[in-house]
Every structure is written in C-alpha cells, then in structure tokens.
Amino acid sequence: MAPPRKALSKVVYKPDTQSTDEYTVIVNLEEFKKWKEGDTSIPLTEVVDSFQVFFSNQGTQGILGQASNQQLDSTFGTHKDIDVVLQLLDKGTAQQSDSIASQSGSAATNLSKGSFSMDTRGARNGN
16 A cells, blocks of 8 residues: 655745746745744744755756755855755745655655655656
8 A cells, every 4th residue: 555645845946937947945834934924933944844955957847856066056156055945945935736756656765875856746647
C-alpha cells in the first residue's frame, strides 16, 4: 500500500519573467502568511521547513534539485542560507501543491545517498 501523500506549501521566486528558472523553499503556509503581514516575532525556523533552497529550470511543475552555491550567489548575491531564504520569502509568492513525491514515489527516502530531487507535480495516475 502506498504511503499517504501530503500537501505541500512553498514560496517560489522567479528572478526573470522571461525564464523558467525558479527558486523554491518549503514553508508552513499559515506562519508564512503571518510573517509576510509583518509579524516579525515568528521565528524563521517556524516559517520555513528547512533552509534548503531548491532550483528548477523547468518552471513550477518541474523537478526540483538543490540549488548550487554558484546559482545562489549569481541570483541573490550570497549563498548564506538565511540571507537567501529571507530574500526568497520577501520576493517570492506562496503556492500550494496537491502532494509531493521523490523520484522513488516517497518523500521519505534516504537522502544521504546520491543527489536529491523532488517532484512537485502532484499525484500521478495509480499513486
């Protein structure tokens, strides 16, 4: 039996409207909305799921991989995780997907082996 799929809330920043490049951070949607409205008493660790920034050059529905330091430096002027996340939250827009899945069909895989990618396209037929 397949594990249940979970809803995904994320903030997506697209640095160029003519490009499909997008940077994404996973967020707690309710806390992000409060933070965006100016509630700075909320710790950033409650707004974001992690300080890991994902990158896709396939647009919003593409497969996400971890952004490289070079990509972050070139887009945000730094690769320091907290500075990048703050800019991304400030400039990005919130989106919610139906579900998440890694390439193996489960987001709970051993990520220490090999590169990590996440498919945010939602449920596939039969899953």
